[in-house]
Structures are given as C-alpha cells and as structure tokens.
Amino acid sequence: MKKHNFSAGPSILPQEVLQQASEALLNFNNDNLSLIEISHRSPPFIEVMDKAKNLVKELLQVPKGYSVLFLQGGASMEFLMVALNLMKIDGKAAYTNTGVWAKKAIAAANNLGEVAIVGDSSDKNCNYIPKGYKIPEDVNYFHCTSNNTIYGTQMKEFPTCPTLMVCDMSSDIFSRKIQVSNFDLIYAGAQKNMGPAGATLVIIKDEILGKTGRKIPAMLDYITHIGSRSMFNTPPVFPIYVSMLTLQWLKNLGGISAIEKINQEKAELLYNEIDRNQLFEGTANKDDRSNMNVCFLLTDNSKETLFNEMWNDAGISGIKGHRSVGGYRASIYNAMPKESIQVLVDIMQKLEQN
Amino acid sequence: MKKHNFSAGPSILPQEVLQQASEALLNFNNDNLSLIEISHRSPPFIEVMDKAKNLVKELLQVPKGYSVLFLQGGASMEFLMVALNLMKIDGKAAYTNTGVWAKKAIAAANNLGEVAIVGDSSDKNCNYIPKGYKIPEDVNYFHCTSNNTIYGTQMKEFPTCPTLMVCDMSSDIFSRKIQVSNFDLIYAGAQKNMGPAGATLVIIKDEILGKTGRKIPAMLDYITHIGSRSMFNTPPVFPIYVSMLTLQWLKNLGGISAIEKINQEKAELLYNEIDRNQLFEGTANKDDRSNMNVCFLLTDNSKETLFNEMWNDAGISGIKGHRSVGGYRASIYNAMPKESIQVLVDIMQKLEQN
Numbered sequence: 001m002k003k004h005n006f007s008a009g010p011s012i013l014p015q016e017v018l019q020q021a022s023e024a025l026l027n028f029n030n031d032n033l034s035l036i037e038i039s040h041r042s043p044p045f046i047e048v049m050d051k052a053k054n055l056v057k058e059l060l061q062v063p064k065g066y067s068v069l070f071l072q073g074g075a076s077m078e079f080l081m082v083a084l085n086l087m088k089i090d091g092k093a094a095y096t097n098t099g100v101w102a103k104k105a106i107a108a109a110n111n112l113g114e115v116a117i118v119g120d121s122s123d124k125n126c127n128y129i130p131k132g133y134k135i136p137e138d139v140n141y142f143h144c145t146s147n148n149t150i151y152g153t154q155m156k157e158f159p160t161c162p163t164l165m166v167c168d169m170s171s172d173i174f175s176r177k178i179q180v181s182n183f184d185l186i187y188a189g190a191q192k193n194m195g196p197a198g199a200t201l202v203i204i205k206d207e208i209l210g211k212t213g214r215k216i217p218a219m220l221d222y223i224t225h226i227g228s229r230s231m232f233n234t235p236p237v238f239p240i241y242v243s244m245l246t247l248q249w250l251k252n253l254g255g256i257s258a259i260e261k262i263n264q265e266k267a268e269l270l271y272n273e274i275d276r277n278q279l280f281e282g283t284a285n286k287d288d289r290s291n292m293n294v295c296f297l298l299t300d301n302s303k304e305t306l307f308n309e310m311w312n313d314a315g316i317s318g319i320k321g322h323r324s325v326g327g328y329r330a331s332i333y334n335a336m337p338k339e340s341i342q343v344l345v346d347i348m349q350k351l352e353q354n
Numbered sequence: 355m356k357k358h359n360f361s362a363g364p365s366i367l368p369q370e371v372l373q374q375a376s377e378a379l380l381n382f383n384n385d386n387l388s389l390i391e392i393s394h395r396s397p398p399f400i401e402v403m404d405k406a407k408n409l410v411k412e413l414l415q416v417p418k419g420y421s422v423l424f425l426q427g428g429a430s431m432e433f434l435m436v437a438l439n440l441m442k443i444d445g446k447a448a449y450t451n452t453g454v455w456a457k458k459a460i461a462a463a464n465n466l467g468e469v470a471i472v473g474d475s476s477d478k479n480c481n482y483i484p485k486g487y488k489i490p491e492d493v494n495y496f497h498c499t500s501n502n503t504i505y506g507t508q509m510k511e512f513p514t515c516p517t518l519m520v521c522d523m524s525s526d527i528f529s530r531k532i533q534v535s536n537f538d539l540i541y542a543g544a545q546k547n548m549g550p551a552g553a554t555l556v557i558i559k560d561e562i563l564g565k566t567g568r569k570i571p572a573m574l575d576y577i578t579h580i581g582s583r584s585m586f587n588t589p590p591v592f593p594i595y596v597s598m599l600t601l602q603w604l605k606n607l608g609g610i611s612a613i614e615k616i617n618q619e620k621a622e623l624l625y626n627e628i629d630r631n632q633l634f635e636g637t638a639n640k641d642d643r644s645n646m647n648v649c650f651l652l653t654d655n656s657k658e659t660l661f662n663e664m665w666n667d668a669g670i671s672g673i674k675g676h677r678s679v680g681g682y683r684a685s686i687y688n689a690m691p692k693e694s695i696q697v698l699v700d701i702m703q704k705l706e707q708n
Contacts (some may be wrong), residue, residue, distance in 0.1 A: 001386060002386065003385070003386045003387050005387055005391055005392075007391060007392060007393050008393065009393070009588070010390055010391055010392060010393065010394060010588065010591060011391055012391050013388065013390065013391050018379055018380055018388045018390075018391075019380065021379050021390075022376045022377070022379040022380050023376070025372055025375050025376040025379065026372055026373065026376050031357070032355060032356065032357045032669075033357050033359055033671065034367065034372045036364055036367065036372075036375075036549075036550035036551070036596070037359055037361065037364055037365055037366050037367050037372075038359075038361060038364060038672070039361050039362070039363070039364065039672060040364060040551065042361075042672075072426040072427045072428070072431070072552065072590075073426045073427055073431075073573065073587075074426070074587045074588055075587070076572075076573050076586065076587035077426070077427075077573050079573075080571050080572075080573050080574070104572075107572070108571060108572070108573075111569060111571060189588065191588055195390075196390035196591060196592050197390070197394065197588045197589065197590055197591045197592070198426065198552045198553075198590030198591065198592060198593060199552075215465065217434050217462060217465060218430075218434075218458075218461070218462070219427065219430050219431050219433075219434050219462075220434070232430065233427075233428045233429070233430035234363070234364065234428055234543065234545055234551045235551065235552075236426075236551055236552030236590060236593070237364055237550060237551045237552065238550050238551070238552060238592050238593065239552060239590070239592065242390070315386075317387065318392070318393060318396075
C-alpha cells in the first residue's frame with residue numbers, strides 16, 4: 001500500500017531521489033563501484049561535494065563572503081560550535097526561547113558566557129513566536145530558531161538585529177525565500193528538507209570568525225572546515241550525496257520561489273480544514289503557524305480511536321504529535337505531495353460525517 | 355567490468371550488504387517507506403540500533419560494564435572527546451606517535467593537558483611500530499593506534515598498561531581477535547571494516563568516566579550518549595544501518611576468528627609476492643606489517659607506466675599509495691575477496707615476466 005509519510009524528521013524525500021540513491025549504492029557514476037566504497041578524495045566524490053555546495057549557493061542566492069559547509073553532529077553540535085566560535089571570552093549573547101531545541105542551544109551557550117533571553121514563549125507551551133523584543137547592542141550575537149518542529153510555529157519575519165544574526169533553520173530551510181545577507185550564520189540538520197540524517201549544513205559569513213580570543217579545538221572551529229573545504233576528515237559521504245540529489249530536484253522544480261508557493265498551498269489546504277471542521281483545533285497561534293509542521297488536536301476525544309484507525313487504514317504514517325504537545329502533527333516538508341495532504345483532509349471530513 | 359576495490363577508506367563493503375542497503379532505501383522492513391525517511395525513534399529503527407550494538411558486543415565479546423555507542427564526527431572527533439573525557443585538569447597522558455592520525459590525536463590532547471610521547475616511529479617515516487617503551491604510572495591514560503592505514507603498520511601486541519588503555523582501531527577493528535577487557539576505550543570510524551562514512555563506534559568502560567573535574571559540553575560527554583543510548587540527537591541512521599548489515603554478514607561468515615584466518619591468508623598471498631618478486635619491495639618493517647593495508651614500491655621506476663596500465667586494465671582501483679609514502683597501497687579489508695588479491699598478484703607476476 002502506498003504510504004503518506006508525515007514524519008517530523010527524518011522525513012519524506014522525493015521518490016526520484018530515493019531511486020537515484022538506491023542505484024548509486026550499487027553502481028555510482030557508471031563505474032561499477034558503490035558510492036559508499038570510494039574515496040572521499042576521489043574526483044567523483046569531490047564533484048558531489050562541490051555540486052551540493054553550489055546548489056546551496058544557487059538556490060539560496062548566497063552572497064560572496066559566505067562559506068557553505070557540510071559537517072557532522074546535527075544542529076546539536078552547532079549549538080556548541082556557534083557559542084564556541086562567536087561568544088567572546090566573558091561575552092554575552094541574546095537568544096529567543098521558542099521550544100525544546102532553542103532551549104538546548106541556550107544551554108550550550110550558557111556554559112561559555114552570559115545568555116540574555118530576549119523573547120520567550122515558554123509561558124504558553126511555545127505556541128507562539130515572541131515579537132517586539134529588543135536585541136541589546138552589546139551582545140556578541142543573536143540566535144533564533146526559524147521553525148519549531150514540535151510546536152508547529154514559524155517566524156514569518158526576522159527582527160532587525162544590531163549584532164550578528166544566527167539562525168537554526170533545521171526544519172524550514174529551502175522551504176521559503178530568505179535573504180541570506182541578513183544573517184551571519186545559518187545552520188540546519190539535513191533530515192527535513194535536504195536529505196538523510198548525518199549531515200549538517202552551515203552557511204557562514206567568513207569575516208565574523210576568529211574574534212573570540214578563545215582557543216577552539218580544531219574539529220569545532222569553523223575556520224578548520226572552511227580551510228579544508230568540509231574535508232578536514234572523512235565527510236558523511238552518503239548524506240551529502242542524497243542532499244545534492246534533493247537540491248537538484250528542488251532546482252528542477254523551479255527553486256525556492258516555486259516550492260514556497262506549493263508549500264503555502266499545501267499548508268492552507270490543511271489549516272483550512274482544521275479551522276472549518278469543528279472536530280479539530282490547531283495548537284499554534286494563527287499568525288505564527290508553521291508551513292512545515294501542522295499541529296492539531298481532536299476537540300472530541302471519544303473520536304480518537306476511530307480517527308486513528310481511519311488514517312492508519314489510509315496509509316498515513318508519522319502523524320502522532322510530540323509528547324509535549326499531544327494530538328497530531330502533520331509534517332509537510334518540501335517533498336510531501338499535495339495529494340497526501342488531501343488524503344488526510346478527506347479523512348478529517350469523513351470523520352465529521354460519521 | 356568487475357572492479358577490484360583496494361581503496362583505503364571509505365572502502366569495499368560486502369556485495370550482499372550493498373544490495374540490502376540499496377533495497378532498504380526504497381522499501382525498508384516491507385513497510386513501503388525508505389529507511390532514511392522514518393523517525394529514528396520508530397520501533398523499526400530502534401531495532402536496527404539495538405541489533406547493531408548487540409552484534410558489536412557478540413562479535414567482540416564485550417564484557418559487562420562496557421557501553422557501545424554510535425556517534426558522529428569520525429575518529430577526529432574522538433581525538434577530542436577522549437582527551438576531554440579522560441584527561442584530568444592539569445593532567446597528563448601518554449601517546450605513541452605512529453602516523454598522521456596518531457599525531458592529530460596528540461594535537462587534540464595537547465590543548466587540554468601534558469602529553470608524553472612514549473613511543474615514536476616518525477624517525478623512519480613511521481615504517482615500524484615502537485616497542486619496549488614504558489608507560490608512566492602517573493598518566494591519566496595511554497593512547498595508541500592499532501593500525502596505521504597510511505604506513506601499513508599494525509600493532510601485533512599491545513603493551514602492558516599501568517593506566518587506562520585507549521585505542522584508535524579505525525582501520526582494523528573486527529579484523530582480528532582482541533581482548534576488549536584489556537582496553538578501557540576503543541573507537542573506530544565506520545568506513546573501513548564496518549560501514550559507510552558518517553558513524554563512529556565507541557566501546558567504553560563506564561566506570562572510567564566522570565573523573566576529570568572538567569565541565570564537558572553535553573554533545574562531547576560520553577555520559578550524555580550512554581544515558582541516551584546513542585539517541586541524544588538524531589543519529590546517522592543510514593551508516594548505522596549498513597554497519598549493522600556488515601556485522602551480520604561477518605557473524606554469518608563465522609565471526610572474528612573466521613575472518614582473522616581469512617585476513618591472514620589474504621595478507622600472506624600479497625606479502626609473499628612482494629617479497630618474492632624483485633620488482634617490488636614492501637615499505638613497512640616486516641614484523642609490523644599490517645594485514646589491512648599493504649604498502650609497497652616498485653624497485654624499477656621505469657616499469658611504473660606499464661604496471662599502472664596493467665592493474666587499471668584489470669579493473670583494480672584505489673591502489674595508489676598515500677603521498678607521504680608514495681608507491682602503492684593495497685587495502686585488503688574484511689570484505690575484500692581473496693580472488694581480487696589474486697588478480698593483483700597475477701599482474702605483479704606478469705610484470706616480472708614482461
């Protein structure tokens with residue numbers, strides 16, 4: 001049976017990408033060797049790495065003066081690396097607290113300097129995006145999370161920032177237009193809109209580095225990885241290759257402006273049903289609703305068993321909400337076809353008619 | 355044309371493993387979803403993680419009191435984590451310097467405490483394994499590299515150690531019997547005998563941790579990863595899955611004692627030819643020759659173009675030596691069939707007859 005994969009991450013990837021990756025495992029580049037058994041310093045893989053970076057630059061129109069890196073360790077390692085590379089000794093940084101991952105980023109920074117929480121939505125279980133806060137001028141950098149996977153909230157605008165602006169875009173990068181020049185450092189785990197778990201994308205303005213006064217271990221120093229072009233040690237070959245394929249798929253589709261329009265339509269289809277159908281309610285503040293993760297509850301818990309049976313029978317998977325919010329979470333990343341969302345909407349309507 | 359893949363890493367994997375991995379990318383667990391698009395916290399992936407760990411324990415007969423972890427960042431991240439987790443404040447550690455990677459491990463430790471180099475083969479371009487050295491009793495730990503990929507040397511015995519023994523086994527783990535109880539921490543990048551690049555195996559004696567007096571960032575603290583069973587953040591799903599398949603393949607083959615015998619025969623086949631054939635000479639000290647990486651030179655450089663043409667025509671790849679040694683390096687990891695080595699030996703004999 002065809003599956004409709006609403007998983008929050010690792011998450012759905014384009015079917016043609018999976019097909020190409022599957023073939024490359026047996027015969028990469030028509031060379032009768034598997035992608036994963038050749039040297040990362042061989043010309044065919046260097047071409048993959050370069051192509052992946054160039055696609056990032058092209059799709060996001062990354063300006064000159066920025067480096068694109070593929071690292072390991074996920075966003076969690078970036079929480080540490082951002083603070084190590086940007087927080088000065090006895091320094092201070094400003095963070096917004098908008099969810100579980102923001103909180104982990106704050107914890108990593110707290111060990112290295114002072115953290116000012118300038119916006120905080122934890123008073124309402126992170127169901128909104130803080131606004132109207134002022135970022136102090138005397139901090140080394142400001143850090144925010146553009147999309148909160150667990151809570152289904154998304155920053156629709158970014159604040160004016162008098163200092164370096166750092167953003168964790170793990171769960172919405174490549175889903176909408178962003179002005180990279182407004183940011184000094186962007187990072188994202190691959191496993192939502194880009195590829196399989198195991199690679200982390202970092203886009204960084206070179207000139208911000210080397211100013212903390214701190215000795216940074218080589219593996220955690222962005223300067224190391226820029227200097228060695230993401231090849232300081234063996235990179236995660238397979239996740240980078242699949243990311244390259246996904247970015248190529250996105251480019252063929254028309255790039256960011258095309259996918260942004262599709263994502264908007266997909267999100268509206270589902271949110272409109274949640275708002276129309278009295279059996280459901282959204283959990284996030286309407287103005288801050290994420291176009292990637294749609295969180296909702298049943299208003300009538302007696303329908304739960306039936307609803308679960310219905311979507312399960314329809315081949316829907318990965319739709320259970322995170323334990324800290326409950327209910328349901330439909331993650332509708334770039335690769336999610338509108339048809340799968342329609343299947344879910346149809347079930348919500350059938351439940352109403354039942 | 356069939357390829358004979360002598361690449362040093364990422365390197366050859368069993369053909370049946372590649373086939374299974376290729377299929378799992380399209381349909382994992384007969385669930386019509388790709389392995390790389392399901393949640394790492396879903397029961398099917400938790401089963402993969404548990405199975406991979408249990409195979410490590412079974413194959414290496416890991417005693418009680420040790421944890422098995424799958425992390426990210428390769429051996430290079432372990433260079434840092436070992437020192438952070440074991441070097442006390444104002445502490446001291448003993449290292450052997452036997453090659454490029456050992457030197458990088460030393461550099462990472464040097465930033466955190468004092469390093470005593472107790473054995474050093476850099477006087478002869480690392481073509482031998484230092485022996486007869488004494489490890490001081492007052493160091494926090496001793497660190498060695500069991501196999502030096504670049505130089506083709508391998509420790510045949512491990513020293514008696516009056517302190518914690520730490521070993522980088524990246525390029526020979528699972529190739530021969532080891533007594534895990536003699537070690538306190540073993541680590542290995544996956545991309546030689548285990549799987550694709552992007553996962554790092556760590557086997558660690560729990561009781562040695564938490565004794566440095568140092569505050570360790572969560573992501574770099576082994577205690578974090580033991581407590582969260584290698585799921586502190588999203589693990590590298592695909593490399594762990596392929597590692598699990600490779601370990602299962604090894605178990606089916608008869609485990610470590612079976613592969614050790616095969617590896618011994620494979621290495622002898624090639625070393626015997628190098629010693630017999632006057633056109634070739636090995637670069638490593640005979641007593642210290644690696645059964646994984648066989649490094650050799652042509653004695654007559656005028657034959658170079660012809661030899662290169664001959665092995666290339668036979669489908670041999672990845673045999674060029676590392677720039678710091680020159681010549682040739684035939685990496686003959688677990689998955690390398692004896693037949694491929696015979697192809698190389700035949701060419702060496704044909705060159706002699708030419």
